[in-house]
Amino acid sequence: MPFRLLMWLLAQSVGAGLGWAFSGSLTGALFGALVGLWAVLLIDVVRAARLLRWLKTGDLKQAPVLTGFWGEITERSRRWIRGLDQQLTESEGRLQDFLAAIQASPNGVLLLDPEGRIEWCNRTAALHFGLDEQRDQRQLIGNLLRDPDFLRYYSARDFSQDVVVAGRRKGLGGRQESISVQLHLYGNAQMLMLSRDITALEQAEAMRRDFVANVSHEIRTPLTVLSGFIETLQNLPLEKQERAHYLRLMGQQASRMQSVVSDLLTLSRLEGSPLPSSTEWIPVTSLLAHCVQEAKSLSEVITLPHGRAHELSVDLSMADRCELAGSSVELQSAFSNLVNNAVRYTPGGGRIDVVWRVLPDGHAEFEVKDTGPGIAPEHLPRLTERFYRVDRSRSRETGGTGLGLAIVKHVLQRHDAHLSIQSTMGVGSCFSIRFPATRTRQT
Numbered sequence: 027m028p029f030r031l032l033m034w035l036l037a038q039s040v041g042a043g044l045g046w047a048f049s050g051s052l053t054g055a056l057f058g059a060l061v062g063l064w065a066v067l068l069i070d071v072v073r074a075a076r077l078l079r080w081l082k083t084g085d086l087k088q089a090p091v092l093t094g095f096w097g098e099i100t101e102r103s104r105r106w107i108r109g110l111d112q113q114l115t116e117s118e119g120r121l122q123d124f125l126a127a128i129q130a131s132p133n134g135v136l137l138l139d140p141e142g143r144i145e146w147c148n149r150t151a152a153l154h155f156g157l158d159e160q161r162d163q164r165q166l167i168g169n170l171l172r173d174p175d176f177l178r179y180y181s182a183r184d185f186s187q188d189v190v191v192a193g194r195r196k197g198l199g200g201r202q203e204s205i206s207v208q209l210h211l212y213g214n215a216q217m218l219m220l221s222r223d224i225t226a227l228e229q230a231e232a233m234r235r236d237f238v239a240n241v242s243h244e245i246r247t248p249l250t251v252l253s254g255f256i257e258t259l260q261n262l263p264l265e266k267q268e269r270a271h272y273l274r275l276m277g278q279q280a281s282r283m284q285s286v287v288s289d290l291l292t293l294s295r296l297e298g299s300p301l302p303s304s305t306e307w308i309p310v311t312s313l314l315a316h317c318v319q320e321a322k323s324l325s326e327v328i329t330l331p332h333g334r335a336h337e338l339s340v341d342l343s344m345a346d347r348c349e350l351a352g353s354s355v356e357l358q359s360a361f362s363n364l365v366n367n368a369v370r371y372t373p374g375g376g377r378i379d380v381v382w383r384v385l386p387d388g389h390a391e392f393e394v395k396d397t398g399p400g401i402a403p404e405h406l407p408r409l410t411e412r413f414y415r416v417d418r419s420r421s422r423e424t425g426g427t428g429l430g431l432a433i434v435k436h437v438l439q440r441h442d443a444h445l446s447i448q449s450t451m452g453v454g455s456c457f458s459i460r461f462p463a464t465r466t467r468q469t
């Protein structure tokens with residue numbers, strides 16, 4: 027500033043000196059001083075105009091090169107603008123990181139303004155509600171999400187709970203997805219809308235309910251029969267023979283309950299125990315010999331009253347030097363289940379083929395084929411569900427629990443193996459288990 031005052035004084039003095047030199051009068055000197063002052067002011071105005079023009083754009087690259095007072099202002103403005111630019115870049119980066127994190131969320135997120143217009147939504151929310159992230163911005167949510175439950179929830183303005191709406195996509199089994207939606211107020215009456223796919227949760231809950239109902243039913247029926255017999259034994263004077271008959275029937279019901287409980291315990295053990303070892307090798311012949319023996323005994327028991335035995339053919343020629351990695355108890359129970367089912371569902375006189383094969387690619391296959399009644403195609407996908415039975419009376423008559431194939435499926439999953447079922451009504455069924463090369467070896 028003192029330098030500026032000095033410049034003004036110098037300009038006036040030079041002007042006054044030149045005016046005196048040219049005119050030789052005081053008026054000339056005063057005029058010269060005035061011209062000097064105007065010249066300095068003009069230069070000032072031009073420099074200020076350059077600075078103002080630049081400040082309007084704020085483009086750091088086009089900053090004017092000025093010295094002195096205006097140069098100082100230019101330099102300070104430049105530093106200030108650069109600081110603001112940096113802050114803006116950092117904020118923008120943070121915002122982008124934040125939005126990317128919300129995009130990555132498995133849940134849907136929508137930001138609504140106080141009128142309910144969409145300000146922003148992530149991809150998951152767009153998928154849940156069939157929205158277009160760009161096109162549907164500024165649209166009213168009530169116009170896009172027409173589910174009556176949601177509209178009621180939205181207009182009631184009580185967001186303390188969520189509401190479940192039908193999603194736009196179809197989940198497994200062709201069922202419409204179930205989406206849980208909850209709104210949260212924030213800021214200046216804006217709304218955060220969160221959505222979550224709860225289809226799997228609802229299915230698990232339905233399965234749990236079905237399972238409890240099935241177990242209760244399986245236990246309640248023999249229990250009712252048992253208590254009926256107990257009442258009869260208590261209240262009626264029975265002959266010795268009749269008493270023995272009733273006691274035998276009671277024994278059957280008790281063992282039916284025992285089988286259900288034991289299969290349920292097997293299933294829960296399979297679910298809860300660590301995966302079977304892949305380094306413990308079991309000779310296949312020892313696994314199969316036991317289950318074939320068991321099947322023969324079962325066949326005798328079942329076919330004895332009718333007098334027509336099963337034709338049981340067992341080909342274990344390729345099992346001789348073969349070993350399987352896993353749990354012998356679990357594998358044994360899977361093999362026995364398949365062979366016993368063939369025996370139980372094939373009428374006397376029918377044929378049952380049990381084969382162990384080692385395939386050229388190193389896989390191994392266990393196959394049980396029967397000439398039983400066969401299973402209609404619509405039942406095949408559901409056979410491994412718990413308590414799913416095609417032939418209820420045959421299953422119960424032969425001591426079935428409806429859990430056998432569920433156990434097989436679990437055991438196979440734990441051994442990286444796969445069950446395939448082929449069946450033709452009136453011709454027979456073929457159940458085969460395929461083990462991966464990593465679980466089989468030849469000694």
Ligand code: ADP
Pocket residue numbers: 363367368371372396398399400401409410414415416417418421422425426427428429430431432455
């Ligand atoms: P269960 O204890 O009732 O036999 P499973 O889970 O072992 O239960 O089998 C489920 C259902 O599949 C059975 O109830 C039966 O209807 C059908 N099934 C299984 N194996 C055969 C087979 N070899 N032939 C015909 N039906 C079968």
